[in-house]
Amino acid sequence: MTDPGRLELSRDEMRALGYLVVDTLVEHFERMGEISPAGRGERAELESLLREPPPEQGTDPADLVRFLREQVFTRILHVDHPRFFAFVPSPSNFVAVMADALASGFNGFVGSWFSGSGMAQVELVVVDWLRQFCGLPEGAGGLFVSGGSMANLTCLAVARHVRLEDRMAGAVVYFSDQTHSSVERALRVLGWAGEQLTRLPSGEDFRLDLETLRRAVAEDRAAGRRPFCVVANAGTTNTGAVDPLADLARFCRAEDLWLHVDGAYGASAALAPEARAALAGLEEVDSLSLDPHKWLFQPFEIGCALVREERWLVETFRILPEYLRDVHRSEEEVNFCDRGVQLTRNFRALKLWMSLKAFGAAAFREAISRGLRLAEVAERRLRESGCFEVVTPAQLGVVSFRYAPPDLAAEEAEAINQRLVGAMLADGYAVVTSTLLRGRTVLRLCTINPRTTDQEIAETVRRLARLGENLPG
Numbered sequence: 001m002t003d004p005g006r007l008e009l010s011r012d013e014m015r016a017l018g019y020l021v022v023d024t025l026v027e028h029f030e031r032m033g034e035i036s037p038a039g040r041g042e043r044a045e046l047e048s049l050l051r052e053p054p055p056e057q058g059t060d061p062a063d064l065v066r067f068l069r070e071q072v073f074t075r076i077l078h079v080d081h082p083r084f085f086a087f088v089p090s091p092s093n094f095v096a097v098m099a100d101a102l103a104s105g106f107n108g109f110v111g112s113w114f115s116g117s118g119m120a121q122v123e124l125v126v127v128d129w130l131r132q133f134c135g136l137p138e139g140a141g142g143l144f145v146s147g148g149s150m151a152n153l154t155c156l157a158v159a160r161h162v163r164l165e166d167r168m169a170g171a172v173v174y175f176s177d178q179t180h181s182s183v184e185r186a187l188r189v190l191g192w193a194g195e196q197l198t199r200l201p202s203g204e205d206f207r208l209d210l211e212t213l214r215r216a217v218a219e220d221r222a223a224g225r226r227p228f229c230v231v232a233n234a235g236t237t238n239t240g241a242v243d244p245l246a247d248l249a250r251f252c253r254a255e256d257l258w259l260h261v262d263g264a265y266g267a268s269a270a271l272a273p274e275a276r277a278a279l280a281g282l283e284e285v286d287s288l289s290l291d292p293h294k295w296l297f298q299p300f301e302i303g304c305a306l307v308r309e310e311r312w313l314v315e316t317f318r319i320l321p322e323y324l325r326d327v328h329r330s331e332e333e334v335n336f337c338d339r340g341v342q343l344t345r346n347f348r349a350l351k352l353w354m355s356l357k358a359f360g361a362a363a364f365r366e367a368i369s370r371g372l373r374l375a376e377v378a379e380r381r382l383r384e385s386g387c388f389e390v391v392t393p394a395q396l397g398v399v400s401f402r403y404a405p406p407d408l409a410a411e412e413a414e415a416i417n418q419r420l421v422g423a424m425l426a427d428g429y430a431v432v433t434s435t436l437l438r439g440r441t442v443l444r445l446c447t448i449n450p451r452t453t454d455q456e457i458a459e460t461v462r463r464l465a466r467l468g469e470n471l472p473g
Contacts (some may be wrong), residue, residue: 004058017061024069029094033451036428037081039074040258046075080299082452083430083460084310088237088265088291091449092299095358096351100299103347110345113333114326120334129356130290130304133271134263135283141310141423143339144348147303148264151289153186154305154340158287159229160190161260161316172220174198175231176208178238180262183231206392206437208232208243210251217255229258234279234288235266238435238444239391240375240398242266245281252286260287264303266396268295271361272368275396292352295368295397300347305340313339371397374447377454379459387468388461391442400437400444403468412473417441424465430460 009017049071081089092127109115110123119294127142145151155172164171169192175183177199198216203209209231217227230252232243245261252259261267261282267290269275282288288306292298307313318338320328327335337343356364375394382388382401389404403420404413418441421434434443443464447457 007399019236020062020065024065025094025097030079033082034082035078037078037084037431038425038428039301040076041074041075054342060275066353077431080449083456084449085445085447085460086431086433088294088446089449090200090293090300091297091451093297093355096298096355099351099354103350108347110347111337111343119334119347119349119409120275122353123336124231124334126349126353127304131306134267134288134306135270136288136306136308139310140306140308141313142304142306143313143336145303145305145340146301147293148187148262148289148291150341151264151303151305152182155260155287155289155307156186156229157190158307158312158316159260162312162419163258168192168413170226171228172196172198173229173231174200174213174216174227176200176233176243178199178202178206178236178241179231179233180237180264183262186271206236206239206241206402208248210244210247214251215283227255229260232259232261234261234263235269235396237265238437239400240266240396242278242396245279246284249281249284258286261285262289264289264291267291269368269396271365272372274369274372278396283284290300295371296352296364297367297450298351298355302352370450371448374452374457375399375445378447378457378461381458385461385465387465391437397448398444398446400442402440402442403464408473414441415473416468416471417443419471420464420468423471424464427463427467429463432464
């Protein structure tokens with residue numbers, strides 16, 4: 001190295017390392033379908049491989065890249081793999097990956113306009129694109145955060161401040177039993193006690209039932225409590241279900257309740273015409289979380305918090321310490337440190353900006369539509385197999401099912417379904433995961449990767465059927 005004490009490489013060394021990294025990434029993207037999505041490592045093995053004292057002397061960076069490629073990145077679940085159907089995949093794209101490299105290389109600080117005006121303006125533009133995709137009105141705004149968990153926390157903090165002036169005594173929040181755990185975690189972080197969180201049973205379709213909600217709100221008002229906020233789902237992780245957003249919006253307006261929608265999974269699907277009817281009412285919400293690292297095909301991390309009136313963010317989060325007095329110079333300058341929890345923020349917006357500019361919204365619309373169609377392909381294959389029960393049909397790119405041949409006892413079927421995830425991991429062809437619905441183990445496929453083929457869906461179902469047949473009940 002040219003001067004290790006200055007943490008510098010020469011021009012030639014930087015170029016050589018950069019080309020090696022890019023070549024490694026290109027190979028990863030090109031060979032994705034040829035490798036298993038199910039790379040994993042045992043803790044003892046990885047301890048032996050990686051545990052060491054802090055290194056006193058340096059190592060050739062090229063050797064480090066090769067080590068990572070061979071020993072670390074082979075031991076991960078490839079969530080961007082076309083046969084990764086577990087949880088919610090993150091099928092990123094190469095343009096976004098290069099954008100992240102640029103953002104890291106220029107090391108921009110996007111906490112204030114003073115330090116990163118160009119980057120802040122890009123974020124304002126991309127956040128507004130998302131506002132338009134979701135149908136929120138002019139005047140709505142938001143910011144990029146790490147993911148859906150932080151987006152939910154940000155939005156619920158705004159709701160607490162705007163509606164309650166942060167006085168939480170007796171205030172009650174309502175959500176269904178299908179709501180993501182990040183919502184309850186956010187509420188607990190924000191100070192809500194367990195008795196202020198009302199988890200309502202979902203209906204047969206796994207959606208929040210309006211009449212159940214109406215009764216709960218009326219009972220709480222009669223008991224002297226303060227109904228405050230309803231959290232609805234735009235695409236649950238379990239089944240892709242969308243709560244009745246339009247009806248909930250009307251109810252919340254009539255009852256003076258804040259409506260927050262966790263759209264981390266499904267809200268981005270509003271870009272596709274096929275999903276708009278299911279997401280009707282999204283434009284009426286008070287706040288919304290969404291995750292571009294899911295259905296907008298970005299690498300981790302990028303989530304977004306949107307609120308109906310942009311000014312609410314500043315009212316909630318702005319603090320003016322003396323050491324930032326040079327930052328707050330003009331009302332026209334946007335300081336994202338005033339709009340959320342973070343002061344130190346990187347340039348998350350760049351990857352989504354570059355992706356949309358490079359491919360165009362039409363390409364994203366087509367990719368989302370393909371994910372919707374692939375779930376329908378999966379449902380059809382499952383029904384044709386004769387050995388699977390479709391528990392919830394394809395909706396927003398998710399289908400849930402059970403291995404349940406007609407001649408198999410219920411107890412045996414449950415035992416096999418509990419083992420199928422592990423058997424599929426050992427098989428290595430694809431990754432699926434399970435969940436519990438009404439107390440039963442259910443498998444699910446989330447099919448949002450636009451590079452997944454119909455043939456890969458068919459082969460995944462075929463292998464699941466074969467594995468189920470060979471597993472002991």
